[in-house]
Amino acid sequence: MSPRHAKHLLSIDDLTADDIHHLLELTDHMVEINHRPIPKVPALRGKNVVSLFFEDSTRTRTSFDTAAKRLSADTMNFAVSSSSVNKGESLRDTIETISAMGVDAFVIRHKSSGVPGLITRWTDASIVNAGDGWHQHPTQALLDCYTIRTRLNRRDGFDGLRIAIVGDIKHSRVARSDVQAFAALGAHVTLVAPPTLLPPALHDWPVAVSHDLDSLLPDLDVLYLLRVQRERMDDALLPSMHEYSAMYGLTAARAARLAPHALVMHPGPMNRGVEIVVDPADLPGSAILDQVTNGVAVRMAVLFSLLGTGGDLRSETLS
Amino acid sequence: MTASVQAREVLSADDVRRALTRIAHEIVERNHGLEQVVVVGLQRGGVWVAEALAAILVGIDPAHPVPIGSLDVSFHRDDVGLRPIVPGHVTDIPVELDGRTVILCDDVLFTGRTVRAALEALNDYGRPRAVQLAVMVDRGHRELPIRPDFVGKNLPTSREEQVAATSDGVTIR
Numbered sequence: 313m314s315p316r317h318a319k320h321l322l323s324i325d326d327l328t329a330d331d332i333h334h335l336l337e338l339t340d341h342m343v344e345i346n347h348r349p350i351p352k353v354p355a356l357r358g359k360n361v362v363s364l365f366f367e368d369s370t371r372t373r374t375s376f377d378t379a380a381k382r383l384s385a386d387t388m389n390f391a392v393s394s395s396s397v398n399k400g401e402s403l404r405d406t407i408e409t410i411s412a413m414g415v416d417a418f419v420i421r422h423k424s425s426g427v428p429g430l431i432t433r434w435t436d437a438s439i440v441n442a443g444d445g446w447h448q449h450p451t452q453a454l455l456d457c458y459t460i461r462t463r464l465n466r467r468d469g470f471d472g473l474r475i476a477i478v479g480d481i482k483h484s485r486v487a488r489s490d491v492q493a494f495a496a497l498g499a500h501v502t503l504v505a506p507p508t509l510l511p512p513a514l515h516d517w518p519v520a521v522s523h524d525l526d527s528l529l530p531d532l533d534v535l536y537l538l539r540v541q542r543e544r545m546d547d548a549l550l551p552s553m554h555e556y557s558a559m560y561g562l563t564a565a566r567a568a569r570l571a572p573h574a575l576v577m578h579p580g581p582m583n584r585g586v587e588i589v590v591d592p593a594d595l596p597g598s599a600i601l602d603q604v605t606n607g608v609a610v611r612m613a614v615l616f617s618l619l620g621t622g623g624d625l626r627s628e629t630l631s
Numbered sequence: 632m633t634a635s636v637q638a639r640e641v642l643s644a645d646d647v648r649r650a651l652t653r654i655a656h657e658i659v660e661r662n663h664g665l666e667q668v669v670v671v672g673l674q675r676g677g678v679w680v681a682e683a684l685a686a687i688l689v690g691i692d693p694a695h696p697v698p699i700g701s702l703d704v705s706f707h708r709d710d711v712g713l714r715p716i717v718p719g720h721v722t723d724i725p726v727e728l729d730g731r732t733v734i735l736c737d738d739v740l741f742t743g744r745t746v747r748a749a750l751e752a753l754n755d756y757g758r759p760r761a762v763q764l765a766v767m768v769d770r771g772h773r774e775l776p777i778r779p780d781f782v783g784k785n786l787p788t789s790r791e792e793q794v795a796a797t798s799d800g801v802t803i804r
Contacts, residue, residue, distance in 0.1 A: 340721050341703065341705070341706070341721055341722070343721075344721045344722050345706065345755075348755045348756060349755065349756060349757060350754070350755040350756075351755075352755070353706035353707060353752075353755070354706070354707060354711075354751070355705075355706035355707070355708075355711050356711070383706070616706070620706075620711050
């Protein structure tokens with residue numbers, strides 16, 4: 313069956329479970345490419361992928377850049393600090409100017425929710441959301457799904473899997489994307505956080521909520537730790553990092569209570585000593601480096617599905 | 632699609648088996664044995680050809696069982712972006728290809744574009760000593776300078792006809 317063709321990837325909400333499965337299957341092919349002695353294919357030769365990061369990021373930007381290059385796309389990184397944005401150019405003018413150079417896809421990160429969606433109105437290029445405000449980080453959710461799918465051998469879906477997402481849910485685009493993706497694949501998701509770090513309206517989220525991590529630990533298949541941002545302390549949402557760590561941090565004692573097969577995941581960068589107190593290298597269930605590795609393959613699958621599948625010029629058969 | 636036209640059998644299952652047996656012997660003869668030979672089927676239609684040939688080859692020379700691989704060329708095609716690409720199974724090349732003789736296998740050779748993509752894809756896995764092409768059916772209409780080394784059946788066709796080649800036989804419609 314031919315997959316649905318989409319032009320943009322803005323939110324996990326736009327994807328059906330079938331769409332997610334298709335992207336994860338495509339990722340299998342990209343993983344194989346990445347294991348070749350020469351991990352590069354000509355699939356997106358001549359396509360121009362421009363990364364526009366209005367907010368700091370090392371791993372996501374590098375990951376997209378590597379993904380585009382392994383598919384032979386041309387890449388351009390737009391460093392906002394050295395750009396005309398600092399000379400007062402509007403976002404719209406920036407997009408229209410770069411588009412005029414011939415761009416097939418923009419990879420956008422911005423501190424404000426909804427900016428990638430807004431940009432779709434100003435350019436013919438495909439838009440990939442690489443994180444917008446508290447809203448969405450869809451490729452992170454896809455790489456998390458891929459990591460769980462391969463590590464726990466769940467090719468057909470996550471039915472019955474118990475996943476806890478722990479930490480600053482309220483300000484986390486990763487949590488929003490992950491909840492939608494995990495739930496779409498059938499997992500049972502529990503959010504674990506102090507009340508101050510939970511979003512105010514959770515009634516339409518497909519999740520359970522708990523403030524007690526310790527009672528959940530033995531039943532979990534996946535423990536997903538979010539980064540605690542130090543600036544939340546200034547907002548008086550957390551009394552102290554030490555208290556957070558005592559209540560919700562992954563200590564050696566908590567790690568020992570996880571099931572032997574359970575995965576520990578983290579989107580990075582980690583605050584060692586806060587949300588993760590043990591050294592992840594000592595955790596047999598740590599999938600944190602797998603997440604980084606899989607990130608490249610998932611982003612290859614996303615770029616290929618947006619730019620390489622030729623949805624506009626359909627033909628019936630492959631010869 | 633011309634679904635109303637009846638499919639016509641060109642080769643029976645027995646004919647296919649005999650043709651593959653002949654090709655297997657030609658492979659052994661051309662390569663003076665099977666040392667260093669590996670068969671690689673093109674996804675999806677060529678995989679059964681590679682498996683069938685390997686099964687016959689092991690009967691001819693049990694001392695050198697031939698490794699079987701499969702190659703998906705979706706990401707090397709020259710028509711990426713012109714039509715939907717639905718990759719088959721993930722590529723599986725089980726051995727180093729450096730210095731090997733690769734027998735690329737496909738069911739039907741038509742324009743030659745899939746084979747061109749396959750030759751390029753193989754480069755990513757190393758530098759074979761030689762690459763030879765075995766196809767069950769050569770139906771003509773080449774668009775590139777590509778020629779098979781081993782052919783089950785030369786079958787003149789029009790561009791509009793559809794050829795299907797499986798272990799159950801070869802049909803045209």
